[in-house]
Amino acid sequence: MLNFYETASLVGYLLDLIYQSRKVEEIKIRLMYSANSFNLVDAWLFLQPNSFTKNNGRLSMLDMREALLKNKAKSDKITMDRIQLLFSRYNL
16 A cells, blocks of 8 residues: 555656656647648658568568668667567557
8 A cells, every 4th residue: 555655656657647648749739730840751751661672562670771771870779679679569
């Protein structure tokens, strides 16, 4: 059982989490409606996934790595293990 101080701290942390989540959603919505913002088409053109996959519209891990390396990402930061984690995290 939590005492009063622990309960108050937990409630405070949860309220902060809710506030931050709302702020992130508000920023996403503002970016979505901004005319000059970076959109999904820009992101797709950034990746240009057609060098390793034969199917248009599909992105492989190699496509992702090559696109990041082509756009000046540091090669020691772009390992296949990290890309695998990204693909696993977002079910790509």
